[in-house]
Amino acid sequence: MSTPLLSRRALLAGGSVLATTMLLPRHALAAGRVVTPAYPGPWEEAYRAVVLPAVKKTADVDTVITPLLALDQVAKVKASRATPPLDIFMLDPGPAVVAIEDGLVDKFDPARCKNIANLQKTFYDDWGVAVAAQIVGIAYNPKKVDRPKGWKDLFDPKYNGKVGISGFGTTFGTSSLIEISKQYGGSLTNVDPAFEQLKKWLPNVAVIAQNPVAVNTLFQQGQMDVTYTNYQTVSTLKGRGVDIEFVKPDSGPIAFYTTLHVVKNAANKDNAYKFIDTVLSTEVQAALQKPPYSLLSVNKNVPLQPDMPVDIVKSHAELASFIHHDWTKINPNRAAWIERFNKEIRQ
Amino acid sequence: MDRAVQQGDPAIAERRAVAPREREGLLTLPLALFFLLFFLAPLGLLAGISLRVTPQFAGWGPQQYAKFAGDAFNWSVLGQTLLLGVKTVVVTACIGVPLGLLFMEAPRRLQPALLFIIVLPLLTSVVVRTFAWIVILGREGLLNNVLMGLGVVTTPIRLLGTELGLVIALSQIEMPLMLLPLISVMSRLDPNLKDASAALGAGRWRTLFRVTLPLSLPGLVAGCLLVFASSVTAFVSQTIIGGGRMVLMPFYIWQQATTLFNWPFAATLSMVLLVSVLAVVTTLNALGRRTRALAAG
Numbered sequence: 001m002s003t004p005l006l007s008r009r010a011l012l013a014g015g016s017v018l019a020t021t022m023l024l025p026r027h028a029l030a031a032g033r034v035v036t037p038a039y040p041g042p043w044e045e046a047y048r049a050v051v052l053p054a055v056k057k058t059a060d061v062d063t064v065i066t067p068l069l070a071l072d073q074v075a076k077v078k079a080s081r082a083t084p085p086l087d088i089f090m091l092d093p094g095p096a097v098v099a100i101e102d103g104l105v106d107k108f109d110p111a112r113c114k115n116i117a118n119l120q121k122t123f124y125d126d127w128g129v130a131v132a133a134q135i136v137g138i139a140y141n142p143k144k145v146d147r148p149k150g151w152k153d154l155f156d157p158k159y160n161g162k163v164g165i166s167g168f169g170t171t172f173g174t175s176s177l178i179e180i181s182k183q184y185g186g187s188l189t190n191v192d193p194a195f196e197q198l199k200k201w202l203p204n205v206a207v208i209a210q211n212p213v214a215v216n217t218l219f220q221q222g223q224m225d226v227t228y229t230n231y232q233t234v235s236t237l238k239g240r241g242v243d244i245e246f247v248k249p250d251s252g253p254i255a256f257y258t259t260l261h262v263v264k265n266a267a268n269k270d271n272a273y274k275f276i277d278t279v280l281s282t283e284v285q286a287a288l289q290k291p292p293y294s295l296l297s298v299n300k301n302v303p304l305q306p307d308m309p310v311d312i313v314k315s316h317a318e319l320a321s322f323i324h325h326d327w328t329k330i331n332p333n334r335a336a337w338i339e340r341f342n343k344e345i346r347q
Numbered sequence: 348m349d350r351a352v353q354q355g356d357p358a359i360a361e362r363r364a365v366a367p368r369e370r371e372g373l374l375t376l377p378l379a380l381f382f383l384l385f386f387l388a389p390l391g392l393l394a395g396i397s398l399r400v401t402p403q404f405a406g407w408g409p410q411q412y413a414k415f416a417g418d419a420f421n422w423s424v425l426g427q428t429l430l431l432g433v434k435t436v437v438v439t440a441c442i443g444v445p446l447g448l449l450f451m452e453a454p455r456r457l458q459p460a461l462l463f464i465i466v467l468p469l470l471t472s473v474v475v476r477t478f479a480w481i482v483i484l485g486r487e488g489l490l491n492n493v494l495m496g497l498g499v500v501t502t503p504i505r506l507l508g509t510e511l512g513l514v515i516a517l518s519q520i521e522m523p524l525m526l527l528p529l530i531s532v533m534s535r536l537d538p539n540l541k542d543a544s545a546a547l548g549a550g551r552w553r554t555l556f557r558v559t560l561p562l563s564l565p566g567l568v569a570g571c572l573l574v575f576a577s578s579v580t581a582f583v584s585q586t587i588i589g590g591g592r593m594v595l596m597p598f599y600i601w602q603q604a605t606t607l608f609n610w611p612f613a614a615t616l617s618m619v620l621l622v623s624v625l626a627v628v629t630t631l632n633a634l635g636r637r638t639r640a641l642a643a644g
Contacts, residue, residue, distance in 0.1 A: 075605040098608070167591060169606050206486070207508050208591030210598065217478060217587075222487040223507055335607045342594050342602075343420050 033062040034271035036088040040067040040213055042236040043090070046293035051275075054284050059274040069212070070095035070171070077104050077263055087266040088275060089128070092171035093256050093327040094334065100127050106262040112273040115280035118299045120316075123257065130257035131279050132288065133296035133319055135312065136172045137254070138247040139234045141225040148226055150250035151180045155197055160204040164224030167341040168334055170212050175254045175325055176228035177337075183251060188325060189333055199344055208345055219244065231312060232294045239292025246312060255322035257298070397614035404611070411615035421616075428596040429623060431513065432579035436571045438518040443525040443570060447563070448555075450526075451533050462530075469523045477584045480516040481507060484588065508590035516588050517578045524577055525570035532566025533559075561638075568635035572628055579624055596620045 034055070038044040044067045052063045068076065070091045077084040081104065089099055099105050108128050110116045116124060123130040138148050145162055148154065154163050166173040177194045178186070184193035198205075206224045209215045216233060218224055220242050234246040260279065262272045278284055285299040289307045296304060296319070304313055313319050400406035415421045450461055468476060483489045484506040491503040506512035536559065544554040582597035589595060596616060604613035 071605050075608065078608070165591075169602070210586045210591045214587055214590075217481055218485075218507075221481055221485040223481075223485050335609070338602065338606060342599075345591055346594050 032060070032268060032271050033064060034087050034268045034275045035064045035066060035085065036272075036275060037066045037068040037073045037086055037090050039069060039090065041216065042232060042293065043295070045236075046288055046295055050284060050287045050293070051279055054281070054287075055275050055278045058278050058281075059271070061271045061274055063275065071098075071169075074099045074102070074104065078102065082265055083267070084263045084265055086263050087268045087272040089259075089261040089263055090131075091128075091259055091261065092134075093259075093325070094171055094174065094331055096128065096259055096261065097327050097331050099261065104264055106264045106266065106269070108262060109273075113277040113280060115277050115282070115299070118282060118301055119280065120298075120300065123298050128259040128261035129276060129280065130259050130298045131276075131295075132258050133255055133298060134172075134258060135231040135246075135248075135253050135255050135296070135319075135322065136175050136228065137231065137249055139219070139227055139229045139244055140247060141219075141222075141243045142245045143243045144222075144225045147245070148247055151176075151183045154180070154226065154228075155201050157204075159226050161206050162225040163205055164207040164209060164215065164218055164227040165198070165205055166209045166212070166215055166227075167345070168337040169210070171256065172212070172228060172230050172254075174330065174334065174337075175256070178325060178330070179249065179251065179254060179323065188329055191333075191337060195340065195344060202345065232296075235294035236292050248312065252323045255319055255324060393614050393617055396611055397618050399611040399614075402607075402609045402611060411611045412619075414612065415615055415619060424594050424596060424599055425619060425623060427510075427593070428579055428620070429627065431510065431517075431585075431595065432575040432624075432627070434510075434514045435517045435521060435578040436575050438514060439522055439525040439574050440567060440571060442518065443522065443529055444560070444563075444567065447526060447529040447533050447566075448559070450530055465526050465530075466523055468520060473520070473581075473583050476520055477516070477587050480512075480519075480584075480588055484512045484516065507588060508592050510589070510593065513585065513589045513593070517581060517584055520581070520584060521574045521578050524573040528569035528573065529563060529566040532569075533563050536562050564638035565635055568631055568638055572631045572635070575631070576624055576628060579620075 036047075038047040044065060047065055052065065055061050055063050066086065068086075070089075073086060073089055073091070074095055077086055077089070077099070084104075089096070089105065091099060096105075105127050107126055108124065110124055110129070113129070116129065119129070138151075138154070140148055145159060148156075148159070153159065154165075168174045168177065177191055178188060180197065181187070181191040181194035184197055186193040207218055209218055212229075212233075215227060215229060216237060219227060220237065220240075231246050234244050237244045260276050262269055262276075266272055279288075280299060282299055282301045285297040285302045287293075288295040289297045289302060289304070291307065294307070296308065296313070300316075304315055304319070308314075313322075396404075397411055398407050398409065400408050400410045446465075450458065450465075453461055481488070485491070486503045486505070486507070488506075490506065491500075494500045495503065506515070540558055540562070541554055544558045545551075549557065580597055582601065585593070585595045586598050586601075589598075597620075600613050600616045600620070603609045603616060
């Protein structure tokens, strides 16, 4: 008999060593851990660079960051309610309403975060707390196209073949399409005019993106020169040397708050509160607001100036004057809008 | 000595002959259990969910299937998805067969290196491959720059977000799945057959079409099968290169499950896709068996 490359004993020994390392608890080395999602891309980068070390320092908690979009987080937790894979939710207003209504979110106790004292009362409620403001408007490539002024300009023939759009799958997509609809006689719950415009103008659309990460890549690749998106995305791309500028639409920019929530039945609730408290601290909020992250602070001690350009937003008071959408009214319509978008946009 | 031992007790001999085979059968038990636990059970669960009436999981019934059948949009999504698979199979087969033949003609020393190049696409992450295709197919991408540089076109042609672009990208991404089974069958062909064919007076083309290609058919069929199943379900490539203008089944399922939280309908779509792909694969398999019989006869 020929000698096998690996004897049975060697194989078994090696195998059991491997199995043992896999079975060892991974958090054995740390005081504790917390599993938090972060939106893929800029958010994830910012949280990895700023929040992760801060949480380790202030609370001796190891943070595991899982890059997930808001609705993906809700789906993951929904699929495993009793033992959720996340301790924290990071959500935009629409998905937050979905998660709360579905009973996936734990009641939020502000008393467990000492840094809550630095926040306006409007930034937290019984279910969660805002950690950053986002502004939605129009992005364009200043080297290739004229500066657009407002939503109607997206349909200007001079931008034919240069505009990229995305549907109702994202917060900024939904908000933008609602504002477009308003320009043509629609309202928060009536997007028919937006659909009519899109349908007429479909042959001139450069690209229709199906997810927000693709929007960034497509812009970077020159596949589109005008699109609607978050200010923070523009700031990140600009930081990488992409020719991109942000415009506040003349009818007013949209603002919304991204919130953190404690997941119901979370394994590490105490650490989740410690994590949220750290995110709200003055130092972390200040660091997250610095370009290229540009996550607008919610902390009173961290003014928006000088990190934010004066022409985008001067102060928290100005931010409050931007357009805020009521997602409890939007959500019941969203499924129908998404299905309609599928059908009308398809070639 | 006992006669029974001398001549061998037939019962014992039989037991000896059968026992190892039975024990060998036991060796498949772990895999069978694995499949049962991690494949069949979830599949059963999926089928169960598809029979729920509302997204809140109330009641049982075939309502979701009725909803699917009742909307022409759903049928056209399914049709376009399956057609995408067919188109990818045709392109990979048309490129794969000549490549396979070239590979067989290449010097033996070069073959391992060539094989490495063929497998290379499998060694890079699908996300990386897909984003690379964005760079190539984009408006200011490699392909358009070359075409414009050569003066073939004056304005960039739109490839991203079109079916053409998607088929091009998928053909490259899925090519190893076509080439590997094809080459493994081709390399097992008896080289004497070609000489025999030549000795009997057949030219090179005739030998190719009457001997080499028919004998390679089982490999081709296996390749088609793999490419079809893989390209029909290539979620990442489909969504990123195909974009929002193309709604295909994998994206549709994802949207229903994670954006709209309509799990019963998502499960229904999954079952429909599964059955459709299985139907095509079974047909191809039957075809494969016939070609193998042809090759053997």
